Amino acid sequence: MSILHQIIEPTLLLDEAKCKSNILKMVEKAARNGVRLRPHFKTHQSHAVGQWFRAAGVRAITTSSLRMACYFAADGWDDITVAFPVNTLEQERLNRLAKKIKLNVLVEDAGTVARLNDVLQHPVGVFIKVDLGSHRTGVSAADTNTIDGIIAAMEQADKITFKGFLAHAGHSYHARSHAAIQQVHEAGNQMMQTLHDRYIGRYPQLEIATGDTPTASICEGFGPTTEIRPGNYVFYDVTQAVITSCTYDEIAVALACPVVAKHKDRLEIVLYGGGIHFSKDVLEMPDGTRNYGAWVPGQGNHWGAPVPGCYMSKLSQEHGILKVTAEWFDTIHVGDILLILPVHSCMTADLMGSFTTLDGNRLLMMDKHEEYFLD
């Protein structure tokens, strides 16, 4: 890979062709299933990658923070759902966005509805976050008492329009087969159908928003869903390959890391590439190893399949330890650049802050310390 000759330190490579193919496949799936695609942009956090979505016809997006919504609004995105329990302390950003774009936020209790309405100067759409079984956030889909209370609070709130129900089936990440993903998908659809049937009479415009990467990648038929919101699929990663959401060949990012030392006695390669580059996210593999990344040798101007028995076994702040097999050990030299598929591409991208395409173009991401204004 010619790009490797220019690399001197940990660098996040982006295979633009794979990424655009991932983007296009999901656009086609949404169209085929009659649902709106509102991709989650927290994975790439990049104006440049966002524009590839726009070129594929995407018009509505999801972000994980109001700050990130400002960043994308500054690039012309005008229909954004912030898929995080709304933080009303960020009053200024809420109003900056609500004044200029179609902004949707999430609530899961009636008290927050009142506080939100108090700080708003402009109208926003509000989804009720529903818990389909991942038990991170949201109201249980069966708890219609609480849901009715939240809706009642919205009816009292002059700046708030009730949009519908939003869920993230995060427990699909425990799946390790298409059948298991399908099961999470169907159970979620059933719960959403019950809510749909209960509220559609009163709210004919009711939105049902779902769609994590595993179910959105694998399943067809979205039941009552009007909108899907996958994000990670833009890059995928080793976790998604293990879940069976993607093949290894669809993973569009790899961290290029210099080799700085070798230890033959323990068959370990020391890479310049650690927790501040990969993140400390770890994946338990089917073979029981704890994995921080998979090694893929360069192949022409791309990378190949992961090498069996070779994996990132340990990370500290700047060091990464790659366990290799005896046959591969001697083929690797200090000063080489190795390519590692990340366990969790969202976290790795967030840490790296930019991408380098295989043509050598550097694509910047959101600067976490900058405040973004909408012209």
Place this chain on the structure above:
Amino acid sequence: MSILHQIIEPTLLLDEAKCKSNILKMVEKAARNGVRLRPHFKTHQSHAVGQWFRAAGVRAITTSSLRMACYFAADGWDDITVAFPVNTLEQERLNRLAKKIKLNVLVEDAGTVARLNDVLQHPVGVFIKVDLGSHRTGVSAADTNTIDGIIAAMEQADKITFKGFLAHAGHSYHARSHAAIQQVHEAGNQMMQTLHDRYIGRYPQLEIATGDTPTASICEGFGPTTEIRPGNYVFYDVTQAVITSCTYDEIAVALACPVVAKHKDRLEIVLYGGGIHFSKDVLEMPDGTRNYGAWVPGQGNHWGAPVPGCYMSKLSQEHGILKVTAEWFDTIHVGDILLILPVHSCMTADLMGSFTTLDGNRLLMMDKHEEYFLD
């Protein structure tokens, strides 16, 4: 805490008084034990905090990358050891530094010595990295054949001066008592003593550089050591408290996080503060829980001790889940700001990119995307 009223999103608070006290205690310990203190600056990565060290008399420092060495050299630090196996691909940064400051780097094989000498235009000092039992990097202290080969290569290299032996007893992080830390310390000193005795005749200026935070915090008497290099102690964290390197009261940083939701059925508080703020570093606690941080209530203009039974149990990209006891649950409200002591302050600081003192001053850290020049 009055500072909490100004916080609207995850913010890394720094208790300046605790931090300066940590800095001073280590300066005094080094003086008392007749060793040079060369603190590792990877924990704070901040010119402002660096200046507190300078005010305490520190003149030599350690960094974990050449990039970070450039950042501190740009603020006037002129004696820097980069405690990472030297990455000769960063030829330009090596020479930029070596031209202006006293630069030391690490090697652990003879081939790298030759490659390093080839790319250098200016002289550098070189340490041999020794493995005292953590098995991350370095030559085994007993492997004098390899060591002799590396030294012979240095004798052939016109830009390189052999400085001595450097080690990081990273396995002290497995200790959970002063006695266990002391054991790591004494075993390391013995191995270093053997090396010292073997080479001091030929190299009367031989440096012996050791000093991780646990042993440097707890032990007295550094044997053959001429220089200690702890870093984390500037802030400490929950991991160091569990190792018994520090008390909870000495921890100088806390991540302030807004409460965005509550779940009474599972006694969970949802915080705006996740893996992109804390890092995904996790600590197994003595009680068997997996912990991503400890909750400390605000107390006057400081924070108090961790609340037993309350801890960060899960992190995703932006969400953090705080498990609390029933008696505390009702005292916490959506919109509150909670303070969480990080499990690993180096990683949390690296992610947050700035500190806010309890007086409300914002201290910037190194910008990972900027290239720093030494005018």
